[in-house]
Amino acid sequence: MKKLLVAILVIFTITTHQSNAQSVFDQVNDPYFGESCTSILVGKKATTDGSVITSHTCDGKYRTWLQVEKGQKFEKDTSLEIYKGSLKTETAWDRRNMTVVGTIPQAKETYTYLNTAYPCLNEKQLAIGETTIVGPKELVNDNGMFLIEELERIALQRCATAREAIDLIGKLIKEYGYGDWGECITIADKNEVWQLEIFGEGPDKIGGVWAAQRIPDNHVGVSANISRIGVIDQKNKDYFKYSENVFSVAKELGRWDGQEEFKFWKAYGKVEKPFKIREFFILNALAPSLHLDFEAAELPFSVKPDRKVSVHDVIALYRETYEGTVYDMTQNLNVLRKKYNEEKEEIGVDTITALNAHPWPNGDNRKLYNYLEEGSVEYQRTVAVSWCSYSHIIQLRDWLPDEIGGRAWFSFDNPGQSPRIPIYSGTTELPESFQFCGQQRYRNDAAIWQYRKANKLATLQWQTTRKEMMEEVAYFEEKGFNEAAILETQIQKLLKEGKTEEAKVILNKYTRDFTGATMLRWKELENEYWGRFGMGF
Structure with a gap:
């Protein structure tokens, strides 16, 4: 009886908590919440189409607004402001809690x-994924100018190849300092x-240490919040590319004795081994x-599949x-x-999975299940998580014009539930709802909530x-790939005729229309689930 009463109390607490708009972020109280972001990499000879x-x-409470920033030309010498605090803004024009920490030419x-x-x-088919790999606190220099998102921004603004981007980032870190925790891009x-892993070199040093390793063209790799680069x-x-101080800093800080074989992840990663469940599973x-x-x-840094x-496999x-x-x-x-x-007539019983069982139980639910029956749920950090802000899988294709060669399959909210929207490297405008972040509060004008409401109701x-x-996710995935062949043929024809601006207008409209179709269907699902579950039966 005591357990039953406690269980009822816990359920009441959870129900009350979930009436709050912040309930979608109750995972932030989990000790595993910091294990955020997953990046999968595939070389061109390992893909079915050569991309x-x-x-x-x-993964986390990061901003979900996005927009296309147009390229510019600058006739006179000007400066570029570098920011801290851009990950949590509510709109592109929201400057609350943002700080200018310096400028560069x-x-x-x-x-x-x-x-x-x-x-x-970017428009040159340069693409970047990211996962935070943390590392030891003793490496962090809060006075370094650059956080990882700013380094990514500048690389996309100025570079056309991965090697150019790595070299530029290394130069910026050395000159202006890295002020973030360990990051992999x-x-x-x-x-x-390439996989580029970056750390600071201590609280009193303007600079940083980094190493980059290329995935062989016939291999796949993964980064999931753990340093992976070894020898x-x-x-x-x-x-391989690396900062000139990568070995000396490890010695100076006592993180490598200079005798045993040097492994980057062991010197800087603060991990027992360079993988956990996600790296292994993928x-x-x-x-x-x-x-x-x-x-x-x-585990191997990368493997031949x-x-x-x-790209369907990666999406899956x-x-x-x-x-x-x-x-x-x-x-x-x-x-x-x-x-x-x-x-x-009753003829027996079957054992079935509980209808409300789903693979994204929050901490309170796991505690409840394990209180009623010890060992019921052993937490595993899944690839798809309910606290995802957005995700993308980006293909880069050298046989197509840059305007359509780069293609991001973009998704809001839980990647285990939401449909993916095609955004091309030649796209110049996005739907209006993409301009608003839905992470600070409920906003009906924010794109993420057009998917999140149905997704959350579905888990009931x-x-x-x-x-x-x-089935709906699969429908839009198939729709996107089937229509892409027609769309890309049309765009290539326009580009050959010199009608570049007309081609971009069509790309913009396609992303807008595709987005609208997915939002409409998820709204229908939301209404259906309210009708099905709203009365509490």
Whole structure:
């Protein structure tokens, strides 16, 4: 009886808490909430179509507004302001809690780029994903000018290739200082993809340490909040880049004795080994023949997949919650259901997964389940999480004009539930609702809430809503790829005729119309779920 009363009290507390608009962020109280963001990288010879892929989930309470920043030319010498505090603003014109920390010389010309919380794609088919890899506090220098999102912004404004971006970022860090925690950015262009990991070099040092390793063209890699770069092959300039102080700083700070083999992740990563569940699951899923061992001390930095990887495969990996494996968090959430014959006579019972069981239980729910039955839910950090702000999978294709060669499959909210919207590197305008962030409060004008409401309602009875929601996700995925072939042929024809501006107008309208179709369907799902669950039955 005592357990039952406590359970009722906990349920009441959860229900009351979830009436608050902030309930979608109750995961921030989880000790695992800091494990944010996942990036999957695929080389051009590892993909089915020859594209290069990088990607990103922005997991956490980060801004969800995005817009296209137009490239500019500057005739006179001007300065570019560098900011801190841009990740939590509510609109592009919101300057609350933003601080100008310095300036650098402006470039004579900048490229148009897609300005997400972590800027991600420019008009030259340069793309960037991001994951925070934290590292030890002793490396952080709060006085360094650059946070990672600003380095990404400047790289996209000024660079056309991954190598150019790495070199520029290294130069900026050395001259102006890195002021962030450990970060990994996965930088790709039309030909190759690199993993760049950056740390500070201490609270009193304006600078930073970094290493970049190229994913072989026939390999796939993953970054999921853990430093992954190991041995730096100093002779192989085609696959490794690094700051000139990468070894000396490790010695000075006592993070490497100079005798044992130097491994970047061991010197700077503050981790026991360079992988956890997400790295293991993704690499093992793509290369099962390697029989990777989760208990191993180290996994390969990248692997050759057993078969070539399509962008559909990467999109599917971003929906992963490990269903059907030993890591499935719903595997013990079962109930008994009575069985009846045609005469409606009870003939026994079946064990089924509880209809409200879903793979994104918050901390309170996990505590409740484990209180009622110890060991019911063992937390696993899934690839798809309910606290995702947005995510993208970006393809870069050297056989197409830049305007359509770069293609971001963009999604708001939980990537395990939401549809993906195509945004091209030649897109110059986005739907109006993309200009508003929905993370500070409920805003009906913010795009994310057009998906989040149905997504949250669906989890009330996920075992009955999942099939229909996934059918809608699959429908829009197929629609996007089928229409892309027609759209891209049309755009190529216009570009050959010199009608570049007309081509961009069509790209803008296509993204707008595709977005509108997904929002309309998710609104219909929301209404359907309110009708189904709103009375509390």
